[in-house]
Amino acid sequence: MTARFHNPVDTRFGWGCLQALATLTEGQSVALVTFPEARELGLVDRIQALLGDRLVYVIEDVQPNPDVAQLRDTYERFWQQAGDCQVVVAVGGGSAIDTAKALIVGTESGDFDELLALLAAGKPFVPARHKQLIAAPTTAGTGSEVTPWATIWDSASLKKYSLHLDCTWPKVAIIDPQLMLTVPAGVTVSTGLDALSHALESIWNINANPISDTFAISAIEDILECLPRLRRDLGNQELRSRMALAALKAGLAFSNTKTALAHSISYEMTLHHGLPHGIACSFTLPLVLGLAWGHDAARDRTLQRIFGTDLHQAQAQLRDFLHSLDVKTEFADYGVNASEAEAMIRFALQGARGKNFIGAQAA
Ligand SMILES: NC(=O)c1ccc[n+]([C@@H]2O[C@H](COP(=O)([O-])OP(=O)(O)OC[C@H]3O[C@@H](n4cnc5c(N)ncnc54)[C@H](O)[C@@H]3O)[C@@H](O)[C@H]2O)c1
Numbered sequence: 001m002t003a004r005f006h007n008p009v010d011t012r013f014g015w016g017c018l019q020a021l022a023t024l025t026e027g028q029s030v031a032l033v034t035f036p037e038a039r040e041l042g043l044v045d046r047i048q049a050l051l052g053d054r055l056v057y058v059i060e061d062v063q064p065n066p067d068v069a070q071l072r073d074t075y076e077r078f079w080q081q082a083g084d085c086q087v088v089v090a091v092g093g094g095s096a097i098d099t100a101k102a103l104i105v106g107t108e109s110g111d112f113d114e115l116l117a118l119l120a121a122g123k124p125f126v127p128a129r130h131k132q133l134i135a136a137p138t139t140a141g142t143g144s145e146v147t148p149w150a151t152i153w154d155s156a157s158l159k160k161y162s163l164h165l166d167c168t169w170p171k172v173a174i175i176d177p178q179l180m181l182t183v184p185a186g187v188t189v190s191t192g193l194d195a196l197s198h199a200l201e202s203i204w205n206i207n208a209n210p211i212s213d214t215f216a217i218s219a220i221e222d223i224l225e226c227l228p229r230l231r232r233d234l235g236n237q238e239l240r241s242r243m244a245l246a247a248l249k250a251g252l253a254f255s256n257t258k259t260a261l262a263h264s265i266s267y268e269m270t271l272h273h274g275l276p277h278g279i280a281c282s283f284t285l286p287l288v289l290g291l292a293w294g295h296d297a298a299r300d301r302t303l304q305r306i307f308g309t310d311l312h313q314a315q316a317q318l319r320d321f322l323h324s325l326d327v328k329t330e331f332a333d334y335g336v337n338a339s340e341a342e343a344m345i346r347f348a349l350q351g352a353r354g355k356n357f358i359g360a361q362a363a
Contacts, residue, residue, distance in 0.1 A: 001209070025054055030057075030085060032090075056082060064093075087131060087132045087134060093141065097170075116161070140183075149162055175245075189227065196285070197266075201260040259281075261284075262288045267351070279327055
């Protein structure tokens with residue numbers, strides 16, 4: 001089998017590397033998309049100082065899980081008021097980066113509903129215009145800075161859309177662990193588990209290959225070791241750096257494989273039960289590990305490099321790890337009974353991500 005790995009993002013990593021924004025945007029006008037706490041944390045002023053009068057527009061009211069209800073207005077104001085800017089810089093968690101990915105895709109009319117109709121059609125399209133994206137994550141989780149995908153939610157209609165175009169790959173990713181020092185414990189855990197889920201989902205995936213496996217195994221080892229320690233010591237710079245790198249490696253792994261069953265289930269749990277993304281995509285990992293085991297010798301070997309050869313012990317290790325972070329691992333813990341859970345798994349296996357799961361055909 002010939003493996004191919006492709007990721008076009010110019011990726012920078014290191015403590016303080018946000019500084020590179022100044023040179024990366026030289027001679028260009030910039031719009032900033034960031035999270036609500038960023039101003040109070042001094043981040044907006046810091047970016048303003050780095051960019052000077054190149055910074056022409058700021059969006060700082062990005063809410064968790066970009067939803068069409070808010071995005072419509074943000075999108076239309078952005079194209080009316082900052083349509084001339086050349087670069088969009090997203091500094092925030094996955095919500096800010098995914099919002100920015102939606103903003104950079106310009107429709108002919110400037111109307112958001114035109115974009116939504118294209119997403120609803122689910123077919124590839126070439127946008128009328130687009131802008132360049134620089135993504136600087138402030139959480140160690142989504143990997144959105146090195147993937148082309150954006151998840152757009154429509155909670156009122158209980159739907160989600162996946163945006164994915166050539167132009168939604170960020171041009172540059174700036175992973176500066178210093179930006180993550182202020183992430184509270186709960187978000188540190190849920191985003192870290194999102195990264196763990198990306199790495200595992202890239203392994204039990206029909207698109208996996210030895211290159212994506214290399215990133216995934218390394219990410220999983222780091223997360224299993226660092227996340228519980230970081231939760232107890234949020235100001236630890238070394239642990240913040242290792243989790244930032246782990247989330248990046250997990251992002252690189254699934255940038256080439258996409259996610260699988262645990263994510264497919266998570267969309268249902270978020271839309272119908274309001275579970276935060278990182279918990280929704282990780283509480284089923286011990287269960288999905290059991291469903292993945294025994295379908296493909298190469299996949300088993302990769303999983304066994306991390307968890308050993310005994311499935312029950314492997315599931316117990318993952319369960320204990322999640323419990324140690326106060327994450328419950330059973331559907332019943334989230335108000336979903338056994339028959340509802342079974343129906344949800346069956347439905348999730350039919351979804352686009354569910355079909356990437358190595359056990360999907362046998363199920
Ligand atoms: N595009 C992808 O490949 C991909 C992958 C996974 C998840 N996602 C999406 O990402 C979103 C979730 O992103 P997330 O988990 O990073 O959370 P988030 O961006 O929603 O942030 C969580 C909370 O933490 C706050 N926050 C962020 N950075 C902070 C900091 N440095 N200090 C203090 N507070 C901070 C935010 O304001 C928010 O309240 C979801 O919409 C999910 O669908 C996208």
